[in-house]
Amino acid sequence: MHVILLATDFSERSDRALRRAVLLALESGASIHLLHVVDDDRPRHIVDRDTLDARTLLDKLAHTLQNVDGVSCNTRVIQADPFAGITTAAKDINPDLLILGPHRRQILKDAFVGTTAERTIRAVGCPVLMVNGPPVGHYKQTLLTTDLSDSAQTALQHFERLGIGMDNGMAILHVFDAPALRLAMVDTLSKESQDAYLQDLSADARRKLANCVSTIGVKRPQQIVRHLETSIAHEILTTAGDTSSDLIVVATQGAHFVARMIMGSVAEQVLQSSSVDVLAIPPNPEKYQ
Structure with missing residues (x-):
């Protein structure tokens, strides 16, 4: 395994996925691509502000991963629907593994179109890991x-x-x-x-x-x-x-x-x-x- 793509929304759920990604990267020698998708279905000034904030946060995460954990890391911010952004990044990067945080259920939406994770798994051409448990080792x-x-x-x-x-x-x-x-x-x-x-x-x-x-x-x-x-x-x-x-x-x-x-x-x-x-x-x- 050489390349891991991690999609993060900066939540506690995503932090769990990040720690698992680090463990797998250290085990395999893989690099990590950090991805955040900014929902672009909002006023432009909000989208631009969130994009700037996301780039700042991703840069800090990448700095920590490289200098503390010793993991090679790249970052990317995409303005799109979360599902579309993740699938686009997966196609561009062609990772060995895509890692997502645990399921967050939205009953009505899930009933009609499925969660972002489930839609992503159907669409991408690589294995997808959903991190549900605490990454203690x-x-x-x-x-x-x-x-x-x-x-x-x-x-x-x-x-x-x-x-x-x-x-x-x-x-x-x-x-x-x-x-x-x-x-x-x-x-x-x-x-x-x-x-x-x-x-x-x-x-x-x-x-x-x-x-x-x-x-x-x-x-x-x-x-x-x-x-x-x-x-x-x-x-x-x-x-x-x-x-x-x-x-x-x-x-x-x-x-x-x-x-x-x-x-x-x-x-x-x-x-x-x-x-x-x-x-x-x-x-x-x-x-x-």
Whole structure:
């Protein structure tokens, strides 16, 4: 990893993201590009004043990062809608990783267009890290998620190239569906038949997950399969808690049952509900095309 783009609004949430960016930069030797987007849908004199203030604050941050933390740093201020500004900067800079502060929910707006983070993840061609947890140190336990599709496996291979948390604990989760148990006629099946059906599906899922692990380059992760009982996002968050994970990795699209949900609702639900960091990776980041 060589270049990290950090979008900041100078809030406490963004300070958390900044500290995580510094930790990752020190770990990888990457430089940091600090970005602030000034909302330009306001009177010009306000936009110009905020732009000047933002440049001053970014310069101070960059000075601290370079002289105190020893991290190479550049700054940029863009006048635009926050979503448009971040996507423009990501296209221009082509970072290995884009880092955002944690989700700030605005119920009505989110219901119609999604948060800036979720819209950005859909639009940019690089992995996006949302920093939810306190950045007290390097990641200790990572939870990878996969639907076993080719695109999900490719995304996990890109995660391996980023080198984040590779020397620490690692688990990989696959959530499998049991469609027969969702049919109206399920009550006609005995408990023994239902258990046998689940055991067969679980064994098949474990075999497929083991094959997946052998192709992604991640060394010896704990392999976990779960039956989909509530929602995929719930299963992911529950597993993250069970494994004491401080980073969840999700692919942003895929090919079949689980995959169709990964970016449509699953990843967004994880982003909105997770108390730990979430790394969303497109299956074909532009950096590697």
